[in-house]
Amino acid sequence: MALTMASFVASLSAMSVTGVTRAYDYTPDQLSTANMPSLFPRIPSQRNGIVTFTGVSGLDTVTVEMVAIVDATMQSTGEANFGATVALVDNLNAALKTEMAANQQIDGWEMRTDYLDIGTAVYWAVIATVVGSE
Amino acid sequence: MAAVSARYTRILVDQFDFSGDSNRVIMAGTVATLDTTGFQAVTSTSIPGNLQGASIQHGGYYAGADAGELEYELKQRLGSATPAYIAALFGTNQAACPAYVCDTSWGQQLTVDAPIDGLITLSGNWPAGGGMKRGLRIQAGASTLSGTGGGTAYDFGAAGAAGGTGYLFVQTITGTATGATIDIESSATEGGTYASEGTFTFSAVGVQTLTMSGVVNQWLRINTTSLGGATSFAVVCIACVAGVTQ
Numbered sequence: 001m002a003l004t005m006a007s008f009v010a011s012l013s014a015m016s017v018t019g020v021t022r023a024y025d026y027t028p029d030q031l032s033t034a035n036m037p038s039l040f041p042r043i044p045s046q047r048n049g050i051v052t053f054t055g056v057s058g059l060d061t062v063t064v065e066m067v068a069i070v071d072a073t074m075q076s077t078g079e080a081n082f083g084a085t086v087a088l089v090d091n092l093n094a095a096l097k098t099e100m101a102a103n104q105q106i107d108g109w110e111m112r113t114d115y116l117d118i119g120t121a122v123y124w125a126v127i128a129t130v131v132g133s134e
Numbered sequence: 135m136a137a138v139s140a141r142y143t144r145i146l147v148d149q150f151d152f153s154g155d156s157n158r159v160i161m162a163g164t165v166a167t168l169d170t171t172g173f174q175a176v177t178s179t180s181i182p183g184n185l186q187g188a189s190i191q192h193g194g195y196y197a198g199a200d201a202g203e204l205e206y207e208l209k210q211r212l213g214s215a216t217p218a219y220i221a222a223l224f225g226t227n228q229a230a231c232p233a234y235v236c237d238t239s240w241g242q243q244l245t246v247d248a249p250i251d252g253l254i255t256l257s258g259n260w261p262a263g264g265g266m267k268r269g270l271r272i273q274a275g276a277s278t279l280s281g282t283g284g285g286t287a288y289d290f291g292a293a294g295a296a297g298g299t300g301y302l303f304v305q306t307i308t309g310t311a312t313g314a315t316i317d318i319e320s321s322a323t324e325g326g327t328y329a330s331e332g333t334f335t336f337s338a339v340g341v342q343t344l345t346m347s348g349v350v351n352q353w354l355r356i357n358t359t360s361l362g363g364a365t366s367f368a369v370v371c372i373a374c375v376a377g378v379t380q
Contacts, residue, residue, distance in 0.1 A: 053143045053153040059253060107251040
């Protein structure tokens with residue numbers, strides 16, 4: 001399958017991540033606590049460049065952030081949310097490994113945790129920056 | 135003076151133009167250093183030796199296994215006794231750009247690199263077994279020749295008195311050529327009378343060479359004197375004038 005941003009986002013959005021209640025294939029404006037933890041893509045970017053003397057382009061390289069929302073910071077306790085965040089890092093990592101084996105367009109990823117403003121609330125989040133190329 | 139982008143580079147390996155598969159060309163000329171330091175000298179001294187060495191290193195991308203593709207043609211020439219002619223042309227945004235030709239070369243090295251997150255790349259090294267010649271391009275392969283007659287003339291800046299060498303890279307022939315002929319001609323002035331400095335004769339793709347002798351005038355051009363029955367052909371011609379471009 002030829003690599004496009006649309007296909008890359010679609011395949012990542014369709015990943016099965018243990019513990020995730022709802023997976024979006026777009027960046028939502030609002031989240032419902034009933035859907036926690038949630039997974040969605042955001043900030044797609046792409047790069048390419050000249051690789052030969054006659055102007056042939058190189059690998060299409062795409063980058064997408066996959067965001068796993070754990071819970072609102074005002075919900076539950078810090079201890080519980082931190083523990084859920086760490087668990088979600090492992091689950092998202094495992095899902096990406098499975099996806100990489102099935103979809104050889106993934107080059108790698110980096111993962112971090114952060115607090116994210118979404119709508120009117122702040123959430124515990126796991127953010128995986130996934131890079132693919134073909 | 136504006137610097138020129140490296141994208142204006144071409145690499146020719148015999149009749150093949152691998153510029154579309156290539157991303158790196160390094161032309162290296164070397165001259166031996168002869169030590170002339172004597173007793174009681176206060177500093178070391180040296181002079182350049184007469185023997186010059188040269189090579190063209192070339193890197194590109196794997197695009198398939200067929201004949202005519204980079205990997206296949208590099209492998210075919212690896213250690214081959216059949217002379218190969220390699221030309222590196224720089225600043226091809228100018229018609230009469232400088233070109234370095236590795237005369238009577240062979241593939242000295244073939245490296246294939248396949249990084250997990252990148253493209254499969256190839257590189258090779260071409261020593262100049264018959265010496266490196268520097269010349270100017272007087273015919274580009276992009277301009278197909280479909281009739282007889284003289285081409286555009288180019289100013290070499292000065293006349294030469296000691297001949298030179300011409301290289302004709304015959305890249306494609308449409309139809310069948312039997313004894314097609316192209317001359318290199320020179321004239322003292324752009325609009326003057328052009329006289330032949332030698333004739334390339336060919337019936338197939340490949341590289342032809344000719345030796346020019348004596349005076350070679352300041353303006354040079356090609357003159358297609360016979361298509362040899364072909365409909366058209368694409369050639370790259372490089373003229374190297376001793377004492378002027380070499």
